Amino acid sequence: MDMDAVRAAGASLPDTLGPLVADGGSAGHRWPTALAAEGHPRDLADAAHHVLMLHGRHPSLFDHAGMKSTGSAAVWLFDSAADFAAERAFLHRLAVAAGPLPSTPGHAESEAAIVGHCHAIEMLARSDRQGCALGAALALALDWAAVRAVLDAASLRFGVPVERPILPAGAAQAVALEACADPVRARAVSFGARQLLVQHRGLWDVLEARAAARRV
Numbered sequence: 001m002d003m004d005a006v007r008a009a010g011a012s013l014p015d016t017l018g019p020l021v022a023d024g025g026s027a028g029h030r031w032p033t034a035l036a037a038e039g040h041p042r043d044l045a046d047a048a049h050h051v052l053m054l055h056g057r058h059p060s061l062f063d064h065a066g067m068k069s070t071g072s073a074a075v076w077l078f079d080s081a082a083d084f085a086a087e088r089a090f091l092h093r094l095a096v097a098a099g100p101l102p103s104t105p106g107h108a109e110s111e112a113a114i115v116g117h118c119h120a121i122e123m124l125a126r127s128d129r130q131g132c133a134l135g136a137a138l139a140l141a142l143d144w145a146a147v148r149a150v151l152d153a154a155s156l157r158f159g160v161p162v163e164r165p166i167l168p169a170g171a172a173q174a175v176a177l178e179a180c181a182d183p184v185r186a187r188a189v190s191f192g193a194r195q196l197l198v199q200h201r202g203l204w205d206v207l208e209a210r211a212a213a214r215r216v
Helices: 003-011 013-024 030-038 041-055 061-067 071-098 107-126 132-158 169-179 183-214
Strands: none
Touching: 013 132, 013 169, 013 183, 030 041, 030 132, 030 183, 041 071, 041 107, 041 132, 041 183, 061 071, 061 107, 061 132, 071 132, 071 169, 107 132, 107 183, 132 169, 132 183, 169 183
16 A cells, blocks of 8 residues: 555544445445345355454454553453454354355365455554554444444344344544544554455455355
8 A cells, every 4th residue: 555645544544434444344345235135145154154264263353452552542442352252252153053164166265365364464453563453443343333234144044143233333433533643653543444444355355256156
């Protein structure tokens, strides 16, 4: 990404975080939209398993970011980590109910791509660059509603009770505002947010390609 663009975005991130997620996150990708509307059972199962791969581990992105933050950001991150534990448990139940990962031509190649996305998120979570992990966590909190729409569709399909998501995305904007008071940290927050969204869109790209391969 052009670094001038990153600097400009970081300076106004609190104002642009919502639109950034709306345009560059899961809600702006056609595949999760299609899955949430009327996804095929195999495609929904595939999504459940792979979202679990990205976000089913503990410590979560929120846990890692919380250990690198202070003040209200740390409070929000640790609250989010506690709430995301419930989301993680829901993910595990959903993957079990969905059954085995659907057989897919080119599985090894697509799985390698998914592992790459998992690694990238892990690197964001563990980044020593002040604000990077926080930015990724903010983007995850705001993008989760679109991800959760797919998971809710899968839960209805596979008979798992739909639980109300409790991830506290509402405070993310205020946390971003405080974090971005420092221009250097603002750039790191912007970078982390954008990179998290890149990984989510990459996930949907892979899942859409896997669905197409199963239909050949």
